[in-house]
Amino acid sequence: MLDGNAVRSVDRAASLLIALGESQGEAGVTELARRLGLHKSTASRLLATLQKRGLVEQDDDSGKYRLGLAVVRLGGHAERTLDLRSIAMTELETLARSIKETTTLETLEGDTALTIAYSDASGMGRDRSGRSSPLHATAPGKVLLANLPEREVIRLSKVGFTPYTSHTIVRIDLLLEELARVRKRGFATAFGEFEPSVNAISVPVYDQRTSVVAALEVRASGNRILPSRVPELVERARDAAAVITDRIGGVAASL
Amino acid sequence: MLDGNAVRSVDRAASLLIALGESQGEAGVTELARRLGLHKSTASRLLATLQKRGLVEQDDDSGKYRLGLAVVRLGGHAERTLDLRSIAMTELETLARSIKETTTLETLEGDTALTIAYSDASGMGRDRSGRSSPLHATAPGKVLLANLPEREVIRLSKVGFTPYTSHTIVRIDLLLEELARVRKRGFATAFGEFEPSVNAISVPVYDQRTSVVAALEVRASGNRILPSRVPELVERARDAAAVITDRIGGVAASL
């Protein structure tokens, strides 16, 4: 047993998969063996075993190996069960401490936004995740709406938009305009639209395919978030969102 | 060396990954060991090795394992390098033989549709893949356009739409209407719009996340595809597209 408690041949096989993931499409036995410091008969045998389970496949013509369909399926499943909260938590805490405001991560849950991660500036406040909030009246809600098909927004309008404050957008035409702005600018704001004294900005968090999986929010009570401060907060939020996307394994798309 | 030339511990580790993919989110050491007929110390050791490479992760509270971030990344990479043509070829050939028409699979390539797989009714005609055709004047082109943001369609209209025949749609307003119909019906038709005597229908092929990765086309010369025959061909094409999606590892979305 080498390397702590790792099973050597499994560790080698895993390295082969990861090396294939890092290569441009495909690689040969000899090349992979060289890259990983393995004997080519060892690499060949390990690859043949991975191929048996569909984790790799071999091109009939060139003899080179690439990742197989079973990896696509496992990847899809892994993404569905991913613990986005754990992935994002460190970044939210770091951002909250450095800008001295509350940060949250919201995902779409039916017709609402769900807080899946939360951090206040002290990093020691009580966990307020698990809460729902409306889509039309919050900054992350607008980010999530902006990335839905327009017919979904129209469907929601038929249920009606609750006017939480005098600033809440309740007319469908004005909301659609606002969502167009969100798409154009790549971030959303909400000034006293859900809670009278709460201002917030939000940016999208992408998975590795430029799909929006969450909205990252910076929020504050009182007049701590004024329009003049928005550009700085948006930039900081985007940086944090890009780190989260990178952890998921993607490349942050620019809106 | 058991089971042909497979490396036993690698085969076992791969089985663990696949079992995790088949489970609802996560599973424990003892459960996985039972399911695969392994000793639990063996399962524990193999899982620890997979965890070391990020292929699985263990929940801190429950001790259960789930697929890890490295699998999400590998899955994304595998999808990008997937050989869609090989996956789809059997289905295209089967469909072509059974309906006695030519079938193709088209993907978006810049501003055109690219034939990545082709089969005629005999299954023995020469391979006509690798060819490009216009988006606005072909059935698969319309399917691909219908799944792009509208601003992409408008951008294309600025280049202009070549009138290949007297039936080609060249006005942007008429094309947008046609694309709305495609989205609504879930399939596209083209009657002599690119080549005067060629009629075709096309349906979307999804990956596992309801993204359209290709358009499957049934085409014929002369009057073999009349409007009365469209429903049957669309149904057959959808069935073939669903098989392809299932092979990729997804669930076909109903439009």
Next chain:
DNA sequence: TACGTCGTTCCGCTGGACGGGACGCGAAAT
């Protein structure tokens, strides 16, 4: 408090995995 189950760790044993070398094949060089 006692019991059962889980996941982890340790250890002796042995057969599975290894590297070395040979081989056939196809492409490149001559």
Next chain:
DNA sequence: ATTTCGCGTCCCGTCCAGCGGAACGACGTA
């Protein structure tokens, strides 16, 4: 056209990695 080279696969003797069994600590339940 022939020769050379590199690739991937296969075979085989060797040896230590991986195995199962047992014990242990932790945790949840009765």
